[in-house]
Amino acid sequence: MKIAIIYNRDSKAVINLFGKPNREKYGMGTIDRIKKALEEGGHQVETFEGDKNIIFALEEFMPTVISGERPGLVFNLSYGIQGRARYTHIPGILEMLGIPYVGSGPETHAVALDKVLTKMVLLQKGLPTPKFAVLENPDFPLPLQEGLHYPLIVKPKDEAVSFGLKIVNDDRELREGVRTIYDMYRSPTLVEEYIEGREINVGLLGNSPVEPLPPVEIVFKEGERIYTYEDKKGISGRTLEKICPAPLDGKTAAKVQSLAIETFRALGCFDSARVDFRLDAQNNPYILEVNSMASLGPDGSYVFAAQQVGLDYPKLVNKLIEVASLRYFGPIATGDDTTPLLGDAKTAAFTHLTQHRDGIEEELKDWTNIASWTGDPVGLGTMMKMLEQRLEGLGLRLSGEFTNKRSAWTWETEAGLEGGTLLVAPVDVPHDGKGGYPIPYRRDPEWLYGEGIASSRAGITCVLQALGALDQTGCLQEKKLGVFLYTD
Incomplete structure (x- = not known):
């Protein structure tokens, strides 16, 4: 593919x-x-x-x-x-x-990138997420709405990878945090209840069904217990540990995986995502955010979790292709053992042709750039010699009965021509005899151009590629089939 x-x-x-x-x-x-x-x-x-x-x-x-x-x-x-x-x-x-x-569609990314919209969807679906407020600019009135108490988390409303993430402990720090976010990102600030506890994330893979990967725990050995941008980029100066599977009791592990799946579906994600949680002292999970484009960096949590279920990096990457293909095209696209890709010779030949489209176009270009105008013995001789090599290479033999080697050449398979199919293609390109230069091959997204491309070269290419596809399936010589090439 x-x-x-x-x-x-x-x-x-x-x-x-x-x-x-x-x-x-x-x-x-x-x-x-x-x-x-x-x-x-x-x-x-x-x-x-x-x-x-x-x-x-x-x-x-x-x-x-x-x-x-x-x-x-x-x-x-x-x-x-x-x-x-x-x-x-x-x-x-x-x-x-x-x-x-x-990956997910634009509507899902739009919601997931906007942390406030994400939380509104979660609340509408009855999924647990920390209390929050939105501050449009640094000149907000105090106090905050009832129910929000320090310490709090501030973060840009629509940024990712923890840009601008900070814990604030009083009004002064809150104003400073909002000012920094506003000055740097020109963005409203999401102010969120800080959940003191463990940081857990769950990766998801697939669609129908979507499968949760083992939970990953981020262990903070020093400093504030938040996973910052600097931590993710390895420039914070502190060491964090990832543990997978996270050391959770069976009930809690099942709960966060179930909530991750519900979140995946609530936002309309496809193929892969990662849901970040905090667990409070009683192991109650709170959904912090959804990463609709879970990082495939080799040190990321998503890749780490996949490794624990036997998906090394090449397997994971190709698995993502598989689940997306399954979503778009159904089981036949994945090579599923129950639905073979090559059911018969017809299907096999078609598959060969569609998988080698680049080669077809390259061959068309090669034939188009060979001049063989009507009445040009040198050009026609060169063209016929090359065609003879191609057809003999496919195992076809020249039929003397229908060949004069001046204006008509006929090849046939081992099964012969009688009662079979004859493929016909002209070799020469009409020319007015006034000189000039052949039109070279070129293409744009919608059209192909070149000397004789429609009158001769496309037909020759189609004949050769069709024969090549039958040869690849092993059934060419058993077909009653011939090729008739002629010049005016």
């Missing part, structure tokens, strides 16, 4: 740099590791920056499919370039283009 990995790292290719910049980036080491894992899984993979050029790049890499052909997938790692809903940009474009992709 063709898979395009889309990410955001260095490119600023937009019409205007305007609005809130993205601060999240995957390292190139992780991107390369994912690409290698997918290639090991037998996929054809390219990587692209998620900028304004992505539509053209995808048109080049995965063009419009033919009837019955399964399209490729995008492995979405894009956090966006700018804007408050930047997670939604690439999924929205992919939905417009009709390209399937791994």
Whole structure:
């Protein structure tokens, strides 16, 4: 399958740099590791920056499919370039283009990136989350609403990876925290009840059903018991420990996994996500937030939890392709043992052709760039010699009865021609005899151009590729089949 990995790292290719910049980036080491894992899984993979050029790049890499052909997938790692809903940009474009992709849709990312909207959904569904308030700017009136007591957590309303996260213990610290967030992010502040207790997260994988990974506990050996951006990037100066499975009693472990699944469904997530919890002193779980794009960094909690159930990095990456393919295309797309991909020779031949579309286009380009105008013996001789080599390489033999080697050549399979199918294609390209140069091959997303591409070269390519597909299935020579090539 063709898979395009889309990410955001260095490119600023937009019409205007305007609005809130993205601060999240995957390292190139992780991107390369994912690409290698997918290639090991037998996929054809390219990587692209998620900028304004992505539509053209995808048109080049995965063009419009033919009837019955399964399209490729995008492995979405894009956090966006700018804007408050930047997670939604690439999924929205992919939905417009009709390209399937791994991960949640734009509507889910929009809600998950907005922590206040997430909490409203959780409350509406009756799921436990800490009490909260929203402060639009630093000039809020005191005191806060009833029920919120220090210490509190402040964080930007619509940022990720713990940007701006801080514990505040009094009015002064609260105002300072809100001022910092407002100045840095121009964002309202989410003020949340601080739950003193254990930090747990649960990764999720799949759709129907969605399966919870073993819970992971983040153990704070020193400093404040919150998981900051600096901790996640390894620049905080302190050491944190991840334990998986988290040392929870069976009832608590089952509870957080069940709540994680309910949260996944409440937000409409697809394929993968991670839900972060706090457990209070009585082991009551509170949902802090939902990461709709769980990090695939090799040191992340999601990857760590997957390893505990036998999914090493290549297996996890290819599993994500599998669950997304299953969601879009059904069991036949996954190679499920109960639904074989190759049920008969017809299906096998079709599968071979659709999986080698790049090779078909390359062959069409090669034939188009060979000049064989009508009345040009040199060009026609070159063309026929190459065709003879191809057909003999497929095991076909020249039929003397229907061949004069001047204007007509006929090849047949071992089963012969009688009562069978004859494929016909012209070799020469009409020409007015006034000189000039052949039109070279070129393409744009919707059209192919080149000398004789419609009158000759496309037909020759289709004949050869069809024969090659039958040869790959092992049934070419048993077919009553012939190829008739002619010149005017």
